[in-house]
Every structure is written in C-alpha cells, then in structure tokens.
Amino acid sequence: MKQLLLITRRELAAYFQSIWGWSVLASILVVDGLLYNAFAIGGSAKYSTEVLQQFFYFSFGTTVVAGILLTMGLIARERQTGTLVLLDASPLSDWQIVGGKFLSALTFISMLTLATLYMPALIFVNGKVSVGHIAAGYLGLLLVGATTVAIGTFASTLTESQLVAGVVASIISVLLLITWLLARISPPPFDAILSYAAIFNRHFSRTFMQGRIATEDIVYYLSTTFTFLMLSVRWLAARRWT
C-alpha cells in the first residue's frame, strides 16, 4: 500500500508540476462553462432540473475526454522515455504500478470534476433544485471518471505512443457509448449484453443525470473499472518479457 501511495503521490505531483495538468484543468472548465452557458442556462426558459440535467449531460462528455487526455501518457510515456525499465526493476508489483498511476489520475479527475461545482450552484440564484440531485449527478461523474481513467490506463499499457494510446482509449470509449445502437441490430442474447454495456444511455442518462442512484450502475462502473485495471496489469506483466 505504501508503494502504491508513493507512485500515486509521484504521479499526482507530475500533473501539478507541469503546466500540462493545469492547462487540462482550465481547458475542461472553459469547455464546461461554455456548454453550460450556451445550452444549459442559455436559450429558452427551462426548469431548474432540466438545467441541471443538461449540465450533467455535457459534463459526462468532458469527463470522458479529460479521462483520456490525462491517462494516455501514464504508462506509454514511461515506455517512450525508457523509465518503465526502472519501474520493472524496482521492487514494485504490476498491481502497485498500475494502481498507483490509476489512483493519481483518478484523484486529478475527481478534483477537476468537483471544481465544476460552482456551475450547478449557480442554479440556486434563480432556481430550485435538490442537493440530492446534484450529489447523485456528481457521484455518477466520479464513477464515469474512474471507468474512463481505467480504460485510458489500459490503452496506455498497450503501446509506447501516447497518441496511439489516446486513440485506442477513444475507440473503446466510443464503443461503450454506442453499444446501444449495436444492440438494435444484434440477435439475442447479444442485444441484451450490448444494451447493458451502454455506458451513457443505460447507466448515466436514466439515473445519475436524473438524480437517481441505482446499484446496478454502481456495480457496472466499478466492475468495468476493475476489469480494465486487471487487463492493464496482465498486459503489463506479459510485456515484461519483451
């Protein structure tokens, strides 16, 4: 655990000690703010809950993008710069390496997500929403963040190119986003599986975005996160031979 936290601290410091981490943070807030102003609170008059739902709708997208941007270099950069050999030679297990890097990115993306809290708080100026709705939405965003970071970490273990890692993570994320479309043209039992795998349509828009918390969605996000982390560890271990 100590080693895992050591890796986490080191990686987290790397985010904040380079202008890259701060730029990602500021850029995501700018994009979130623009979308919030243009679509959520702009245009015709809407009910407060609609404004909040639209905020979570856009925040889902920015969280996924941020997750990919933050993780594409996690392992790939180490391999690119040759420092992965040092990690391999250290007394750290693969779980500790992957876990530490995942935790650092997760902490950063959680901070980024929570930094947007002032936007839903603005609804209270003119409107009326439930604090529970905000809490549920943010729980959903944090779970989405965890899953995306795990996907990004896995993609980052596959290649030494950060760009390729980013593309692979994007492809996996897009596949999870559009599985509900694939479900429409798939025969049973694949249609049920694909429909269930839809990361947004099945597990975010109908629950967290609407202010509901469902155990099914929590299990989905956590199990998907665990699976991609496990795949990352397996892949990293398999690559030790090369």
Place this chain on the structure above:
Amino acid sequence: MSWRVVLYIFGMALIFVGEQIPADTGIVRWSLVGVGGLAIGSSALWRGLRSRQADESGIETGHRLALVTTLIGAGSLGGYVLSTQSVAEGLGVGGPSSGWRVVWQVIWPIVWLAGTLPLLAIDHAIRQSPVVAPARRFRQALYHGLTAALGLALLFPVNYLASQHETQWSLAHVETVRPGSATHSIVESLETSVHVYAFLPPDSKLNSEVDAYFTSIEGPKLNVHRVDQTASPRLARRLEVEDNGYLVFATTPPGQLKRPEDEGSEASRVWNERIELGKKLDDAEEALETLDQNVQKRLLSLSSGERIAYLTEGHGELTAEGSGRSRSLQGLTQTMEGMGFQIERLGLQKLPEGVPREADVVMIPGPDSPFMDREIEALANFLDRGGALWIALEPEYARKARRNSKDERPLLGGLLERIGVELGDGVLASTDNIVPTSNNKTDRLNLVTNRFSSHPSTATLSKRTRRLFLFAPTSGYLGVSDDTPVETTVTVRSPSSTWVDRNDNLTFDEESGESREARPMVVAAESEADDTDSSQPWRAVVTADATMLSDLGLGNRGNRQFVYDNLNWLIGASALSGTVDSGEDVRIRHTKEGQAIWFYATVVGIPLLILLIGTLYVWRRRQTGGAS
C-alpha cells in the same frame, strides 16, 4: 498476430454470421458454418504441425499450449450447439421451464473466452520470440490470458446479479415541503378540529415526508392519524378509502365515524376531502411539491365551505381559455381553486340581472369594451351588499380598443369613481427594474416593483421585498381621489425610475412633459359602515394592469403571493394571509445583464484563475529548483 490466429478468428466470425442467417436459407448458412469450421480446423492442424516441427523445446511448448487453447475455443462451439433451441428440443430438454439452454448460454462464452484470450497471449509471445524462449514464458502468457478471460467472464454474473437485484434511490425531488405561514394561520383559525388520516404503507418512505410536513401544525386543532389501509379496512371503508396512498381530511374523529352497518344511507356519509399521494416516494414527488397548497385548500374547504368567485366576461376580458400566456387566466383560476374558491363565469346575460347572492368575490379581469349601465348597476348593488370586487384594468388593450371604436363611454361607468380611483392615460415605462423578454425597447414596459405598502393586502410582500417582487407587463397607473368617503390605500407603486410614455416612443422625453416618479399601480379601497343608509361595508382592489394576473405574470412567485393576499383581504380572511411553501420547480432563464456576469465568471474567470495559480506554482517551483 500470426496467420493461425487470423484463421481461427476468421473461422469464428464466419460461424457467427452463418448462425444469424435463418435455417431455411439452406446452402448459404451451412456453407458459412462449414467454411468457418474448416478455418478453425486448419488453424488447429497448422498449429499441431508447427509444434512437431519446432526444434526448441520452449517453442514447442508454446505451440502446444496454443493448440490446446485453440481446441478449447473450438470446443466452446459445442457448448453453443447444445444451447440452441433445436438441439435442446431434440434432447427433450427444450421446455420453457428447463434451465438447460440458460446454463449452456452462460457456459459457452466463458469457455470461448478462456480459449481465445490465452491463445492471443501465447501467440503474441511466440511472435516476440520465434526461435528460442523458455517454456516458462508461454506458461505465464497462458496464465495472463486465462486470468484476463476469467476476469472478463466474471463481469457477466456480477452485472447480471446487480441488474436482477437492483435498488434505486431518487434524490431528485426538492427538499421536503414545510407548511407555509398561511397554513399555520389557517390551522390557528380553525373553529372545528380537523382530522387528517394518512393512509400509507408502514414501510413507505413517504411516512417520514408526511410526518415532517405535519409535525409543526399538528395539535388540538389538527389531529394526524397514521393508518395502514390493509391493517384498518373498516376505518378505510368508513372514509371511503380503498387503498393506501391517500391523505383524508375529515372533521370527524376516528371514534365517531359511522359503523359499517350504517353505511349506505346519505346521513352516514362522512364529509371528507382527500389528497392522492401514491404509495411510494417516487410516485409522490409531484404531489409533495404542491402539498402545502393542497392542504390549505382542504382545510379551508372543511372549515368554511367552498367560496365562490365570479369572473366577468363578454367585454374583452382575459379568460382561462385566452390565447397566449399574456391573455390566459388558467394559472389564476388554478391558484384560486387551490385557495378553496369555486370559479364561476358572469357573462352578458347573467350580470345585468344582478350578481348572484352566493358570490364572495367578483373579478373584472382586463375589459377592453365598456360595461352596460345595467351591468354597472348590478356591480354597484353587489358592493352595497358588502361584496368584494377586484378590478384589473388593462390600459394598453383599453387604449387600442378606444382607438378602433367610436364608443367613448368610460369602461366601468361611475364604478371607479365610486371606489375613489381613476385610470391614468398612458402606460408606464422604465429603463431600470424591467424584465427583458424580447431584448428590444418594448422590454421597457415589463416593469417589476417591490414597492409595497404594509396594508394587509400586501403585508406578506412588504415583509419579503428582497425576494418577492411584482411583475407587471404593460402597466398603467392610477389616480386616487382625496375627495371620497372611501378609505383608499395605494398598496403597490411603480419604481421611481418609471415615466408615463405619453408619446409612445418608449424613450424618456423630458421635453414632452414626461417625468420619472413612483406612481400608484394598485389601490385597495374599503368603505366604512354608514348608519344613514342600508349599505354594508365593502372592499375593492383596483390594479392598473391585468396582465400581472395572466399566466405570464403568475409565472412569478411574487404575483402569486399578491393574488393570494389580496383575495384573502377581499373576503375578510387577512389572518390567513402568508406564504405558501412549494417544492415546485421553477423555470429559469438568465437575463442579458445577469448573463454577462455569469458568462465571464464561469467561462473565463474561474479557469483563468486556476491557470494563473498553476503558472505561478510551476514558475515558483522552477525558480527554487523544485525545493518547494
């Protein structure tokens, strides 16, 4: 990926596609499946040959393991065949209650994963070291592949169980509604105690919501009984409740409710009022949002019976069916019904004969054509009987109508004069205190004001001027006569920035005699009892704008409170005035002025601040060589 693996995956894909084609298509389906099977077989055969030809023992092990995993993957197809309907029926286990197919439908994908993923991992390892490699490497590859396959396989049962045993919590409803001050006043003024029977399942989360609402008003005048309809069917029958999920209001305590054997006769019927909530918290969200308003209505109805309000029509008034939000009174009628009023119409045929005796209030909402003399006489008689009259004048419509008509008679004859007010000529405009709706000059007519007097008809508004304001689109102004026996009070004034736009250019022109000042917008008038004649004391409210009562106006909370307090004052129930708590959601839209602040703060301000902090931190760290 080697050609052997490509062949394996190609074969699997062909079989998959072939299986999707209906069985009656014959040759195509079986060709695809056959070629697929052949491809997998070739892959296995080729792998076996490579294993025999290998010179090095490690590589031989690698190919052998790859062969085994290929065969496991191919074996999963057997599981798939066993899971099909036709095979299950052939084996006599295809019945709907049989678990045969379900078991094989679960097993074959797991076996397939357990064969395919290790195959990929081993094949990758062989390609990395095609000449010499220790056998341990391939065993590890097998182990990694198997772990990944089983990890993936675990996703299915875990998520299946989660979907089958799903629990949901809805946190979207606005915080529990509490009784408003008006509800407290109504409960205080109850002469007969009211019993509330809350028919709810004992395990429903609604119980805590209902308890939270009634806790502060429960007492000798309002008794709350928690009842489970299934546990107390007799009590439920006496109150004519057939299921849980209702709040029943009755003046009869539980012990005095009629016995079941007395049922059937009209005398045995318990007079009660009810609110339908639903059994679960999720179902009751909407009902909870309007709970306070509905409780008030039931309490008023039980304590004083239903009041009757007449709305005049036939003179171009605003109506509940009016087209457009500025001409519709749907919101007003709903608000009044919520206050316990029964709404009736008073048209051209009925009004000349006189205002009905049972009328508590008569409203004249924005007429644009003059009333007949007999109608005015009927309204005057109604006032003499001690009636309550609400006249909402609409200067803009009245002016337009006057321009198009040759009828020069005053709208309401001498009625306004009797009340002691007159409608000024022109509409009010302002550059401040306005609501932008069209982002052009016409927005200057959309006035908002929080200049309320402490008169009982605006007492609640005057106490909450920072949160509640009155929205009056296209308002006129009133003149108040000093020479009248009627006691008049200006209850609402326009902001001091308003001017009367005499030349209709929506621009303030001092040269045209326009001046900025606060002008009366609403007047409350009250006659005193006169011993010299038989007339009773009456009350009247005159507003210089009718649109403030339309759906457009009542979208604003301050306007609803204005209606609530003025009606209560008119019917002599000022003690019941106060706030109505509501969890109802409100529509929001940022104004142009406000939007600029929010826009720059959210889009530029905070991100820029974060970037600045980051830059400073990174710069400082570089300056100190990372010591910080």
